[in-house]
Amino acid sequence: MPDSDVFLAPGTVAIPVTLVTAAGWPEVEAGLDPAQRAFAAATGFAPKAGRLALLPGAEGQLARILFGLGETDAPAYDRLLAGKLPGLLPPGVYRIEGAPVPAEAALAWALGAYAFRRYRAPASEAARLVAPEDVDAAEIAQIASAVARGRDLVNTPANDLGPAEIEAAVRAVAERHGAAVTVTAGESLAAEFPLVHAVGAGATRPPRLIDLTWGRAGAPRITLVGKGVAFDTGGLDIKPSAAMLLMKKDMGGAAAALAAADMVMGAELPIRLRLLIPAVENSVSGDAFRPGDVVRSRAGLTVEIGNTDAEGRLILADALALADAEGPDLILDFATLTGAARVALGPDLPAVFTEDEGLAAEIAASGAAAIDPVWRMPLHAPYASLLDSKIADLNNVSGGPFAGAITAALFLRRFAPKTKAHAHFDLYGWNPSTKPGRPEGGEVQTARLAYALLKARYAPA
Structure with missing residues (x-):
């Protein structure tokens, strides 16, 4: 989605959409003309969350919309509630008024207007929003466009999105912002990134390590790492069919990292950005890696494969080892990694792991500010013994059913030991059902959080 398609220009003639809180309803009601006030009463409008009233004008035209927000100080209040509007309103041009936080309402609309259109044309024209005059509409449009591009990647099935197409998506973003991209594949990949090569060896579509760099030399060095498994059969430890149905989303970490990078470059934050995406397909063939194999990683640690x-x-x-060697100021990695994190926190709340207390506080604050929440889970060091191997430096899985998300995070931490400021996001990458601003389907969870974090750190207002 081009940024210019998100909002219409300020001043465009539009139907007003008044956002109504419970506390503000008496004043709004008093300001309606008598016919509209009577119509709202006759149709039973109340300022409850999600309630809608379409009010007519003198000639029967649609003249005003009322949309209830309910109690905005309630614990369960959804700050993206206005994201319901694009799916509720008839085609037309609208402007929002009365929003408690105008920027949040505009972002909610932009996120809620998303639809995956690669394979099916929309049933009707979409409702359009005029850019609010009291917000940074350009920044909101850029964020929404980056999210839309990331959602498109997660929603695209694996027959149309393999490692090469993930590379093409990175190159498209790089070209948009003047970034450089290098790719390691083939024999070079086997020599330099042996774990990436081993995972992708069973597929007909070759694996690769994608490396994007952007920004000025000498600026703070930030590295984003995203898991790019285009499709995960489970390998020789093959998944049951029900567990394979959504595995097109197993590159959701790569999509989130790329969306965050897209936002950072679009805002021209004063950092030196690096984006690393190992892109593979975990498939089954005579070349697939096996349970019991031992592979020497890029970092030199030998890894016994307990489960493919x-x-x-x-x-x-392997990607973290490359990132850590450069000594960046901050590493953020993103992955649809464990079912254990979903059992603990559900699909809406990614887990975050970090040893850096200051970074943890920044992440929590940024997630709240960006309406992109996460929950911190512990890197409980004693659980590292669960990854012990009798024949290698470590196993890729623990020997039991407990603490799966924690042991996965502890495994990753072994490969970036020098970088204290390192956070690992274990996310779902999918909205199981439609919620305001979050249509059912692919989601780049934590991308807006990462952008808010980097903006607050390196380009504070």
Whole structure:
């Protein structure tokens, strides 16, 4: 989605959409003309969350919209509630008024207007929003466009999105912002990134390590790492069919990292950005890696393969070793990594792991500010013994059913030991059902958080 398509220009003639809180309803009601006030009463409008009233004008035209926000100080209040509007309103041009936080309402609309259109044309024209005059509409449009491009990647099925197409998506973003991209594949990949090569060896579509760099030399060095498994069969430890249905989303970490990078470059934050995406397909063939194999990683650590379905941490390990060697100021890695994190926190709340207390506080604050929340989980060091191997430096899985998200995070931490400021996001990458601003389907969870974090750190207002 081009940024210019998100909002219409300020001043465009538009139907007003009044956002109504419970506390503000008496004043709004008093300001309606008598016919509209009577119509709202006759149709039973109340300023409850999500309630809608379409009010007519003197000639029967649609003249005003009322949209209830409910109690905005309630614990369960959804700050993206206005994201319901694009799916509720008839085609037309609208402007929002009365929003408690105008920028949040505009972002909610932009996120809620998303639809995946690669394979099916929309049933009707979409409702359009005029850019609010009291917000940074250009920044909101850039964020929404980056999210839309990331969602498109997650939603695209694996027959149309393999490692090469992930590379093409990175190159398209790089070209938009003047970034450089290098790719390691083939024999060079086997020599330099042996874990990435091992995971992708069973597929007909070759694996690769994608490396994007942008920004001025001498600026703070920030590295984003995203898990790019285009499809995960589980390998020889093959998944049951029900567990494979959504595995097109197993590159959701790469999509989130790329979306965050897109936002950072679009805002021209004063940093030296590096984006690393190991892109593979975990498939089954005579060349597939096996349970019991031992592979020497880029970092030199030998890894016993306890389960080929724990492939994401393997490819991230080699990418993290590359990132750590440069000594960046901050590493953020993103991955649809463990079912254990979903059992603990559900699909809406990614887990975050970090040893850096200051960074943890920044992440929590940035997630709240960006309406992109996460929950910190512990890097409980004693659990590292669960990854012990009798024949290698470590196993890629623990020997039991407990603490799966923690042991995965501890595994990754072994490959970036020098970088104290390192956070690992274990995300779902999918909205199981439609919520305001979050349509059912692919989601680049934590991308807006990462952008808010980097903006607050390096380009504070």
